[in-house]
Amino acid sequence: MEYMKNTGRFRHESLQDQDTIKSLLKAITSGIGEGKITLEDKNASLVMEPSGLLRIKIKASIDDDRNTLGIRISWQGEKDITKDKTLKVIGR
Numbered sequence: 001m002e003y004m005k006n007t008g009r010f011r012h013e014s015l016q017d018q019d020t021i022k023s024l025l026k027a028i029t030s031g032i033g034e035g036k037i038t039l040e041d042k043n044a045s046l047v048m049e050p051s052g053l054l055r056i057k058i059k060a061s062i063d064d065d066r067n068t069l070g071i072r073i074s075w076q077g078e079k080d081i082t083k084d085k086t087l088k089v090i091g092r
Contacts, residue, residue: 010039010046032073050075056087 016024031037037048052075059070 008046010044012039012041058087058089 028037031048032050032054035049035051037050039046039048050073054073054075057070057072057074059068059072061068
């Protein structure tokens, strides 16, 4: 097995089909529920332990033929977070 750097940062970009993306997102949501997410590829690895209140930021855009959906989830010991904002996501 190759040595993987654990630098506190992880970045991966690749082309994947819809089923693979679906599997990756399921693994991430499962990891959030269990309190541990492990990310790794041939260059690096990172273990994260989400807990407490998590902040979610969703951005989406359609520009000509380029569609972008960005999902950012972050957490820390934040106490002044408004958690009553309503968000509706429909996936069909």
